[in-house]
Amino acid sequence: xxxxxxxGPRLTTREIERAKEIWEAYQKSHDMTPWIGQMxxxxxxxxxxxxxxxxxxxxxxxxxxxxxxxxFAVTVGKDYYVRKGGSR
Numbered sequence: 001x002x003x004x005x006x007x008g009p010r011l012t013t014r015e016i017e018r019a020k021e022i023w024e025a026y027q028k029s030h031d032m033t034p035w036i037g038q039m040x041x042x043x044x045x046x047x048x049x050x051x052x053x054x055x056x057x058x059x060x061x062x063x064x065x066x067x068x069x070x071x072f073a074v075t076v077g078k079d080y081y082v083r084k085g086g087s088r
Contacts, residue, residue, distance in 0.1 A: 019043075020072070023074060026040075035051050035076040035077075036077035037076065038051055038052060038054075038076050039052055039053070039054060039075055039076070040075075041062075041072070042073070042074075044071075050062075
């Protein structure tokens with residue numbers, strides 16, 4: 001079962017699947033070795049990906065950039081996912 005963290009609105013099932021597809025394609029075209037253990041956050045609506053040391057760091061970056069749409073997160077090199085809703 002996936003570990004989840006939610007803030008604000010939830011992703012739809014389709015958005016979750018889209019984020020997984022984006023992440024899968026990204027991993028196929030990039031060497032992820034340097035980022036193993038870090039967090040990757042995917043916006044399924046824009047296909048933008050952020051990678052950082054912690055989910056909290058990325059959430060703070062999103063807040064600073066004014067991004068408040070739900071995003072999907074994964075720990076690089078792990079097989080579980082996290083959903084992050086938008087800020088309120």
